Amino acid sequence: MQINQAIATYDRxxxxxxxxMRRYWHIxxxxxxxxxxxxxxQTVLDAAVGxxxxxxAYPQGVHVVGVxxxxxxxxxARKKNVSAxxxxxxxxxxxxxxxxxxxxxxxSGFTLCVVDxxxxxxxxxxxxxxxxxxxAIIDYCKSRDPEIVKWQELISDAASQLGFPTDKxxxxxxxxxxxxxxxxxxxxxxxxxxxxxxxxPFSCGCQFLLKNSKA
Ligand SMILES: C[S@@+](CC[C@H](N)C(=O)[O-])C[C@H]1O[C@@H](n2cnc3c(N)ncnc32)[C@H](O)[C@@H]1O
Numbered sequence: 001m002q003i004n005q006a007i008a009t010y011d012r013x014x015x016x017x018x019x020x021m022r023r024y025w026h027i028x029x030x031x032x033x034x035x036x037x038x039x040x041x042q043t044v045l046d047a048a049v050g051x052x053x054x055x056x057a058y059p060q061g062v063h064v065v066g067v068x069x070x071x072x073x074x075x076x077a078r079k080k081n082v083s084a085x086x087x088x089x090x091x092x093x094x095x096x097x098x099x100x101x102x103x104x105x106x107x108s109g110f111t112l113c114v115v116d117x118x119x120x121x122x123x124x125x126x127x128x129x130x131x132x133x134x135x136a137i138i139d140y141c142k143s144r145d146p147e148i149v150k151w152q153e154l155i156s157d158a159a160s161q162l163g164f165p166t167d168k169x170x171x172x173x174x175x176x177x178x179x180x181x182x183x184x185x186x187x188x189x190x191x192x193x194x195x196x197x198x199x200x201p202f203s204c205g206c207q208f209l210l211k212n213s214k215a
Pocket of ligand 1 (some may be wrong): 006007010018021048049050051052053054067068069070073091093094108109110111114118136169200
């Protein structure tokens with residue numbers, strides 16, 4: 001999805017986004033954030049933070065920097081009740097406006113299936129996090145079951161162009177985590193790779209815990 005289309009889509013979705021996620025893609029965020037083992041005083045990147053569904057799960061004493069392209073998603077995120085210290089920034093995940101080695105950890109929910117260049121986005125997350133940093137990802141993804149992939153191929157054009165619900169959530173229904181994680185040659189160590197397989201082609205997902213293995 002082109003950047004302008006992503007902004008327009010998620011600006012439109014912002015007010016309804018949490019209800020849509022609750023209904024179709026609900027998942028508890030606490031285990032994802034807990035997997036980062038954050039310590040007081042650490043700074044974590046939430047990429048892209050959206051309406052801030054991860055935010056209540058961050059512990060007190062941690063500084064969270066939530067980036068997103070959509071001002072309206074960020075406006076919703078500002079309404080969340082949070083214990084951590086939060087800063088918001090409009091920034092493109094594929095071209096992050098932060099120095100190298102800036103963050104102790106990073107989290108990303110349902111986002112790499114939205115950006116046009118997920119390898120580039122993960123490269124940027126690796127650049128701005130410190131060597132050894134943990135990176136927790138939860139996302140929609142292409143199934144490992146070829147029968148389910150046929151359905152995902154069928155919905156792929158509609159998911160990326162029309163969205164579901166129409167004009168609200170748009171994503172790549174064939175988001176390939178095998179390519180992103182195992183074939184991209186990025187400097188990552190995979191600590192956890194959990195797949196959520198489903199006969200429903202909308203509901204296939206994955207959860208990763210990665211370690212930034214750059215020198
Ligand atoms: C499906 S939402 C996920 C929001 C949130 N992370 C969550 O877990 O609910 C995708 C988000 O990615 C943002 N986005 C899409 N492309 C982006 C990019 N290139 N850079 C930064 N944010 C982007 C959208 O504005 C939207 O808020």
